[in-house]
Amino acid sequence: AQTVTQSQPEMSVQEAETVTLSCTYDTSESDYYLFWYKQPPSRQMILVIRQEAYKQQNATENRFSVNFQKAAKSFSLKISDSQLGDAAMYFCAYRANAGGTSYGKLTFGQGTILTVHP
Amino acid sequence: ETGVTQTPRHLVMGMTNKKSLKCEQHLGHNAMYWYKQSAKKPLELMFVYNFKEQTENNSVPSRFSPECPNSSHLFLHLHTLQPEDSALYLCASSQPWGSEQYFGPGTRLTVT
Numbered sequence: 289a290q291t292v293t294q295s296q297p298e299m300s301v302q303e304a305e306t307v308t309l310s311c312t313y314d315t316s317e318s319d320y321y322l323f324w325y326k327q328p329p330s331r332q333m334i335l336v337i338r339q340e341a342y343k344q345q346n347a348t349e350n351r352f353s354v355n356f357q358k359a360a361k362s363f364s365l366k367i368s369d370s371q372l373g374d375a376a377m378y379f380c381a382y383r384a385n386a387g388g389t390s391y392g393k394l395t396f397g398q399g400t401i402l403t404v405h406p
Numbered sequence: 407e408t409g410v411t412q413t414p415r416h417l418v419m420g421m422t423n424k425k426s427l428k429c430e431q432h433l434g435h436n437a438m439y440w441y442k443q444s445a446k447k448p449l450e451l452m453f454v455y456n457f458k459e460q461t462e463n464n465s466v467p468s469r470f471s472p473e474c475p476n477s478s479h480l481f482l483h484l485h486t487l488q489p490e491d492s493a494l495y496l497c498a499s500s501q502p503w504g505s506e507q508y509f510g511p512g513t514r515l516t517v518t
Contacts, residue, residue, distance in 0.1 A: 292448075321505045333496065333509035340505075379449070383505060393462065394439075394498075394507055396449040 290315045294397035309365045311380030319385040328376040375404045410510035418516045429480040429497030437502045438480040443494040487517045
């Protein structure tokens with residue numbers, strides 16, 4: 289079974305600084321997606337960034353980028369120039385891209401609460 | 407309305423009550439999901455529907471009964487719940503072949 293582990297329950301960063309959130313996963317699949325979701329205090333879960341396992345290039349979305357290390361099964365999120373609005377719970381998630389019973393299922397990590405200090 | 411909507415946003419119910427949670431997606435998706443989010447626990451997938459057919463029941467107790475009348479609507483019928491069922495219930499949708507899931511704002515359920 290796939291598992292996703294976020295080892296940092298809480299992180300904090302100063303406004304305008306850079307922070308990296310860690311995520312590791314375990315799978316026997318070779319074709320899958322990885323995601324970072326953000327859940328602000330208002331609770332709406334928002335997709336931040338996604339990475340396709342077959343792509344070696346790390347995904348980037350504006351101030352958000354990932355460091356995808358497939359062999360190490362590591363998928364960290366870097367937030368540059370942190371803003372107050374970045375404060376939220378961040379979830380790492382995994383989804384197999386093969387058919388079968390696991391198709392479409394997202395497996396989430398435990399989440400990391402990010403605090404941004406002005 | 408756009409995206410995924412959920413009603414009600416807050417619900418307090420007694421253990422003997424029967425209530426329903428509603429989810430509606432306006433994204434043209436054909437897969438819908440129910441998740442349970444409890445404090446200090448990862449999100450737990452409860453049910454998956456693809457093209458109105460249930461394709462996943464993650465060992466959810468029978469006091470939770472899902473219904474998917476069409477690809478845009480998903481319900482979660484609740485009856486004789488326990489206090490430990492108090493949680494945030496999230497609905498999501500996606501294309502069955504698509505990678506991203508889009509989430510609603512959730513229903514905060516409190517069982518007294």
